[in-house]
Amino acid sequence: MxxxxxxxxxxxxxxxxxxxxxxxxGPRLRRALVEHFGSAGQALAATTGELRAVSGVGAxxxxxxxxxxxxxxxxxxxxxxxxxxxxxxxxxxxxxxxLRDIPDPPPALFVRGSMLPQDSLAIAIVGTRHSTLYxxxxxxxxGYSLAKAGLTIISGLARGxxxxxxxxxxxxxxxxxxxxxxxxxxIYPPEHVNxxxxxxxxxxxxxxxxxxxxPLPGVFPQRNRIxxxxxxxxxxxxxxxxxxxxxxxxxxxxQNREVFAVPGPIDSRTSRGCHQLIxxxxxxxxxxxxxxxxxxxxxxxxPRQDGPAIRHPAELQLNAQEKEILSAIGEQPTGIDAIAMxxxxxxxxxxxxxxxxxxxxxxRRVSGQFVVRV
Numbered sequence: 001m002x003x004x005x006x007x008x009x010x011x012x013x014x015x016x017x018x019x020x021x022x023x024x025x026g027p028r029l030r031r032a033l034v035e036h037f038g039s040a041g042q043a044l045a046a047t048t049g050e051l052r053a054v055s056g057v058g059a060x061x062x063x064x065x066x067x068x069x070x071x072x073x074x075x076x077x078x079x080x081x082x083x084x085x086x087x088x089x090x091x092x093x094x095x096x097x098x099l100r101d102i103p104d105p106p107p108a109l110f111v112r113g114s115m116l117p118q119d120s121l122a123i124a125i126v127g128t129r130h131s132t133l134y135x136x137x138x139x140x141x142x143g144y145s146l147a148k149a150g151l152t153i154i155s156g157l158a159r160g161x162x163x164x165x166x167x168x169x170x171x172x173x174x175x176x177x178x179x180x181x182x183x184x185x186x187i188y189p190p191e192h193v194n195x196x197x198x199x200x201x202x203x204x205x206x207x208x209x210x211x212x213x214x215p216l217p218g219v220f221p222q223r224n225r226i227x228x229x230x231x232x233x234x235x236x237x238x239x240x241x242x243x244x245x246x247x248x249x250x251x252x253x254x255q256n257r258e259v260f261a262v263p264g265p266i267d268s269r270t271s272r273g274c275h276q277l278i279x280x281x282x283x284x285x286x287x288x289x290x291x292x293x294x295x296x297x298x299x300x301x302x303p304r305q306d307g308p309a310i311r312h313p314a315e316l317q318l319n320a321q322e323k324e325i326l327s328a329i330g331e332q333p334t335g336i337d338a339i340a341m342x343x344x345x346x347x348x349x350x351x352x353x354x355x356x357x358x359x360x361x362x363x364r365r366v367s368g369q370f371v372v373r374v
Contacts, residue, residue, distance in 0.1 A: 021068065027106060040107075084112065089108055097120050102225065113199065115203075123232060142235060146291060150315065163192065176199055181209070228257050234248055259282040292361070325339060330372070
């Protein structure tokens, strides 16, 4: 967000913000209006009759669009500017790529902290608020291991599994993003204020509600589509059969995301949802390797600020020598001597690095002296 006060947003971005704030205009209807009229501004300028011509717009919604006070959008933009809240709009380039592709992306995403291009390589870890020690341990372990592998950890900042997943990512020095059902200036639950501050240092907290909005019950299921939408896949660690975490997997399926589940004790009520997901075809997860294997070499690699696109999340954690040697290995068998010559690195060091790349499943040996990219 640029500028200040009344000019803190350009007119077309204020149009986007204003339309997103109109009661009764949800993400899908807002998208229909923009597609019909060509822009949010033209939708706001339309007559009641013109608005009624759009499928889903009744008399009440049309009247709400016509009556909405632009000053509310201006005041909200100014509050965000003064409070350090960034607004990402679906219509702009800095909006998360994965989220833009879902059927109902938030037209405006409010952010505290930073979202980076590498956050396109993200995995969600979710589960019950009433977690067991076993569940907390598994969520933290997976958050730690997957963050170490270079994935951004997405969760909902809730009590229980969500908090454990965030803490695992933080302890690994990795990136994590908390998706709130409340506004980003109204941290919920309140005891997670300090955790939210830590997350903002290593990632972001985000939400589609205005920044000072309280956490309303009906918003939580809506929030879950953003958790899955920001991710390549969703891991459920502990969830009863009626857990809200299962709504996240329903969104994941609709959004063509991968679904993973961690098994628990067979007599544990908090694991019954996970066991049902596994019966329904979710990938059983025992370790981070299970997740990385399923994601495999990524077809749509995330752009990076400090180098070329990557093909696998493990590449994010390579040091300079490992990157150099990996770049010298092609999709056809490449000899050890050729790698050493291309990189001007002694063969013993090349061999040691190749062992690391093998363990990270970025390359494989095709004979004693030849390797190939996976």
